[in-house]
Each structure stands twice: as structure tokens, then as C-alpha cells.
Amino acid sequence: MLKYEKVALDISNMIIEKGLKAGDKLPSISELMEMYDVSKSTIVKVLALLEEEAVIYQARGSGIYVRNKKRDGYISLFTTQGFSTDLSNHNITSKVIEFKECLATDDVKMQLKLEDNSTVYKVKRLRYLDGKTLCIETSYFNKEIVLFLNKELVEGSIFNYLKDNLKVKIGFSDIYSYVTKLNEKDASLLELEKGDPCYHVEQIFYTSTGIPFDYSHLKFNYLNSQFYTPGR
Amino acid sequence: MLKYEKVALDISNMIIEKGLKAGDKLPSISELMEMYDVSKSTIVKVLALLEEEAVIYQARGSGIYVRNKKRDGYISLFTTQGFSTDLSNHNITSKVIEFKECLATDDVKMQLKLEDNSTVYKVKRLRYLDGKTLCIETSYFNKEIVLFLNKELVEGSIFNYLKDNLKVKIGFSDIYSYVTKLNEKDASLLELEKGDPCYHVEQIFYTSTGIPFDYSHLKFNYLNSQFYTPGR
DNA sequence: CAGTGGTCTAGACCACTGC
DNA sequence: CAGTGGTCTAGACCACTGT
Numbered sequence: 001m002l003k004y005e006k007v008a009l010d011i012s013n014m015i016i017e018k019g020l021k022a023g024d025k026l027p028s029i030s031e032l033m034e035m036y037d038v039s040k041s042t043i044v045k046v047l048a049l050l051e052e053e054a055v056i057y058q059a060r061g062s063g064i065y066v067r068n069k070k071r072d073g074y075i076s077l078f079t080t081q082g083f084s085t086d087l088s089n090h091n092i093t094s095k096v097i098e099f100k101e102c103l104a105t106d107d108v109k110m111q112l113k114l115e116d117n118s119t120v121y122k123v124k125r126l127r128y129l130d131g132k133t134l135c136i137e138t139s140y141f142n143k144e145i146v147l148f149l150n151k152e153l154v155e156g157s158i159f160n161y162l163k164d165n166l167k168v169k170i171g172f173s174d175i176y177s178y179v180t181k182l183n184e185k186d187a188s189l190l191e192l193e194k195g196d197p198c199y200h201v202e203q204i205f206y207t208s209t210g211i212p213f214d215y216s217h218l219k220f221n222y223l224n225s226q227f228y229t230p231g232r
Numbered sequence: 233m234l235k236y237e238k239v240a241l242d243i244s245n246m247i248i249e250k251g252l253k254a255g256d257k258l259p260s261i262s263e264l265m266e267m268y269d270v271s272k273s274t275i276v277k278v279l280a281l282l283e284e285e286a287v288i289y290q291a292r293g294s295g296i297y298v299r300n301k302k303r304d305g306y307i308s309l310f311t312t313q314g315f316s317t318d319l320s321n322h323n324i325t326s327k328v329i330e331f332k333e334c335l336a337t338d339d340v341k342m343q344l345k346l347e348d349n350s351t352v353y354k355v356k357r358l359r360y361l362d363g364k365t366l367c368i369e370t371s372y373f374n375k376e377i378v379l380f381l382n383k384e385l386v387e388g389s390i391f392n393y394l395k396d397n398l399k400v401k402i403g404f405s406d407i408y409s410y411v412t413k414l415n416e417k418d419a420s421l422l423e424l425e426k427g428d429p430c431y432h433v434e435q436i437f438y439t440s441t442g443i444p445f446d447y448s449h450l451k452f453n454y455l456n457s458q459f460y461t462p463g464r
Numbered sequence: 465c466a467g468t469g470g471t472c473t474a475g476a477c478c479a480c481t482g483c
Numbered sequence: 484c485a486g487t488g489g490t491c492t493a494g495a496c497c498a499c500t501g502t
Contacts, residue, residue, distance in 0.1 A: 002471070023442060028487060039473045041273075044489075052284075057404055059441045060488045061481035067442075068406055077409075172289055173463035174300055177309075179411055179431045179454040197429030197454075199411045203463065209291045209500085210255060210299075222411040222429075229461075231405035231435065234490070260468060271492045276470080292469045293500030441481085 007036050008046045012055055015066055026056065026064040054230030067230075074228035075129075077201070091130050094137075097189075098124035099151050101143075108140045111204050111215040118142075121149045123158070126189060133190050135220040145213035171208035177201045182219075190221045197222045239268050239278045244287055247298055258288065258296040286462030299462075306460035307361075309433070323362050326369075329421075330356035331383050333375075340372045343436050343447040353381045355390070358421060365422050367452040377445035403440035409433045414451075422453045429454045 011026070020026075027035065032043045047064065050056045058064050070076065072089070104112065104120045112120070121141040127134045139158070141149060145168055153161050162168040177200060184194045198219050205214040243258070252258075259267065264275045279296065282288045290296050302308065304321070336344065336352045344352065353373040359366045371390070373381060377400055385393050394400040409432060416426045430451050437446040 004471075029489095030487085040475085042472060045471085047488090054404070057438075057440075057442055058488060059403075059481080060479070061486080062441060063481095063487065065442055067404070070406070071408060074408060171291075172286070172299070174302070175461040175463045176303060176306060176458065177461075178458035179429045179452070181429060195427075197411045197413060199431065206289075208289075209294060210289055210297055220411070226408065226410035229407040229409075231407045236490075262468085272494085274491060277490085279469090290469060291500080292498070293467080295468065295500095 003038060004042050004045045004049065007032075007038065007042070008049050010036070011046065011050060015055065020066045022066055022068040024066045026066065028063060070228040070230075074226050077227040077229060092134070093128045093131075094125045094155070095128070096123070096125050096151065096154050097136075098122065099149075099154050104140065108215055112140065112142045112212045114142065121146060123149070123154050125154070129224060132224045133221045134224055135218045136186060136189055137216060137218050139214055139216040142211070142213040145207060145211060168213065169208040171206045171210065173203050173205045175201060175203045186219055190219070192221060192223070199225065235270060236274050236277045236281065239264075239270065239274070240281050242268070243278065243282060247287065252298045254298055254300045256298045258298065260295060302460040302462075306458050309459040309461055324366070325360045325363075326357045326387070327360070328355070328357050328383065328386050329368075330354065331381075331386050336372065340447055344372065344374045344444045346374065351375060353378060355381070355386050357386070361456060364456045365453045366456055367450045368418060368421055369448060369450050371446055371448040374443070374445040377439060377443060400445065401440040403438045403442065405435050405437045407433060407435045418451055422451070424453060424455070431457065 011032075014020075015026075026032075029040060029043050029047070032046075033040055036043070047056065047058055051058060054067055056064055057067050100122050101119055102122050104114050104118050108114070108120060109116070109118065112118075114120070120143060121139075123137075123139045123141070125137045125139075127137055145166075146162065147166060149158075159170070163170065180198055180200060182190070182192060182194055182196045182198045186198065187194045187196060190198075199222060201218040201220070203214075203216050203218070204212050205216075206212050243264075246252075247258075258264075261272060261275050261279070264278075265272055268275070279288065279290055283290060286299055288296055289299050332354050333351055334354050336346050336350045340346070340352060341348070341350065344350075346352070352375060353371075355369075355371045355373070357369045357371075359369055377398075378394065379398060381390075391402070395402065412430055412432060414422070414424055414426060414428045414430045418430065419426045419428060422430075431454060433450040433452070435446075435448050435450070436444050437448075438444050
């Protein structure tokens, strides 16, 4: 673990342990330098990281302050990958509906930048939040990156498997979202009615070297999902 | 304008001028240092900025590459404030439905952290994208920060007025979103039917010193809105 | 193993806030 | 105007990629 990550984690924990609230003041940069015995630039980097994570905000000439915690029950969309990370108090499970290897459709080929006649892994899962239907997730994986996948692996956290076992380094993603009315099939899976609202998220994940390896389409149950994003 | 901002802008422009596409390679850090005659740390900061803006990605040991442009017509939600900034090719206008000074409701008081009996500016506008109804925007402004507002100002870009005239320094924001069915009143404003889907965004803006000054609720016309966010 | 990005340091100087 | 955060430099060393 890198120095600036350690210090950042330490400060995050300190905020929790001391029960600091939004607006509470943290030690100044020079104090933090002494506390952790690191250079100013490192502290500056640590604070930039914590600011990006919406843990703190920095006010020039004034100080460093704790930021709001998000409302409970809201899913932190767009911050971490695969949202299984938002564990605290809540429980995400999944049921596999379909798992197969198949020819990529034109849409999938375009999103994953594949050659003609490429095959991909297709995974369709129903995901639950605290036992309630959260969303339908349909994912396509580029087999040049995701070398192997089977039904057992797909039952668990696919991203953890990719990172830990296949050593896939996840770089960044493009996220598109919109709202439609549900069709009959999706409605029955989500335990809703045809015509009910549905929030769609399409996400394309890239490796750290820029190769797209996962194209996922999420359809959320509007009654069981609400989202949070920190803005700048 | 700061040095790292200038260099970042320059590199962005270079990408456009040279017509570089996703995956195209940019000069290495040491080359960029020479080109702009700045230190390595400055280039590193520039690249971090461009990476955050989803313009490039950096692959350790390999190089710096151009990232995808977003699909056209998608609104860059959560990146800039007030989305009036996504100008290119598209045209955002608004019609004021309501403008008044009034007592803050409990909800508004909580979001803006106001005392009892505080009054706020309430602004309700219909916003259009290329002439089509985009969303209903209801905003509440903290009068301690937003010292003055009138009907004329509210016709234009409120955020530009706050920044340029009132010298309000915008720091960060909390963004909450969810989906519901439309009620009759909102449906008629958006030229939709009661019961149609609606994407809601609640956003609380803070000054750079951490004071909440704007609580806005957006209700989008689901037929005319789709969104993009770069992910990490 | 050469080249590239990433971390970290010590220190100078600037810009802003709040008393 | 003291104290705080923000920018910028020059340079050392580390970690990874691609050939």
C-alpha cells in the first residue's frame, strides 16, 4: 500500500472514530505533515484524494473540513465499480438467469470494439438489495481479456474474480443512462407492471490500457433504487 | 489563468485540432515537459486533470492516450454545474413559471441548513433543449449567500450571475436521483401523460467554504433526456 | 532492459480567509 | 497580517509495459 493511500485511509478512519460531523475542522496541512512525517506534497495528494471521494473539502485560507455523509439507502452510483462495494448495513445478492458463450451482436461488437464473428460471454443476472429486486443486469465480456468464466464464478462477484484471479486491471468506464417504460418481460422479472418506469444504465468498462472488456446494461426497479453522486 | 490550466487547455485543443481519436497516443511526459517548458510535477498535474475530465487515460509503462468522446445528444450530468455548459451544437433555454421570496419549508430548511423563519428565493422554471421540454427545475436559494435576485436575472443563467456578479465561489454539490411516476400537474408541464416515467435529480450546491446556498429539484422529460458520466 | 508513468521529497513563493 | 491552502520546481527513485 502506498504512503498516500495509508495516510488517506488513516484520516478517513480518524473522522469515523472521532465521530466528526459535516463542517468539523481537521488539522492543518503542516500539522498533518508532522503527524504522519511526510512531505507537504504527499499531504496535498492525500487531501486531493479525499476531496475526490467527497470525504472532505478544502477552503483556501481557512482550513480542511469534513463533508456530508450521503443519505442512507442511496446507492453510490458512478463512484466505485460494480456497486458491490457499498456494503455497509446493506446486502447485495444475485441470481443467474442466463449464462452462455455466443456470437456478439452488432451493438455489442461496437461497444467492445470486436472483430466480426467474435464470441463473447453473456451473463444475465437478477440482483437483489436486502432481498428486494434491485435490477436486471445483462453483461457481455470480451474473451480476449476475460479468458475464462463459468456458471459458478458468475454466481459471485465477477469483478473480484477478474481483479484477483485473472489479474485484469480495471481502468475507467463510460456510463450512459436514460429512462423508459418497462416491457412485459422485464416487468415480470422485476416484479412490476408493464409500462412502469425503468432507469437504465449502460456501462462500458476498460482495462487500464484502454481495452473495453465489459459492456453491461442495468435495468433498475424504480421502487427499490435511489442514487447518490458527489459533484464538483 | 494558472500554468497547469493553460497547458491542459492547450493539450485539449491539440487533440481536437489534430483530429485525434480514442486510443491515439500523445507525447510522453518528458516530451510534454520540453514542449511547454514546465516541470514534471506540473505535467503530472495537468494529466491528472485531463484524466478526471475523461479526455485522456494514462497507462503506466506504455503512454498517454486519447479517450472516447461521449455519444452525441447525451447530457453530461454531474460534471459541470447547471448543465448550461454542454453548449456544443445544442441550445438550452428556459421559461420562468414562478419567482418569489417565501418562508422555507422544513425540507428546504434542512437541506440548506437554515434557521426557523428563514426566507428563501424560490425559482421554478421550465427548461428546453433545442426547443423541446427538458425538465422542470425548482430551486431554492439561501439569501445569506444569494443576496439579490429578481425576475429578469432569473430569465438567464443564474449560476453565471452568481459567479460573475455576486462573486459566489461554488465549491461542491451533493446529488440524489431516483425515478417515479409523474403526477398530473408535472405531466402537463412536461407535455406528457400522468403516470409516465420521470427521472428526478435533487442537487444541493455548496460554496467553496462549505455553506449550502442552492437546493434544486429537477424533473426530466424521459423522452428528451439521456445522460453521460465518465467513470473511474 | 529501455522507456514510460507514478510516488515522494524539500523548499520557494503565491493567494486567500478571518481576525 | 498571521496562518492556511495552492502552485510550481528540480530531482531521486520505484513499478510497470512492450519488445
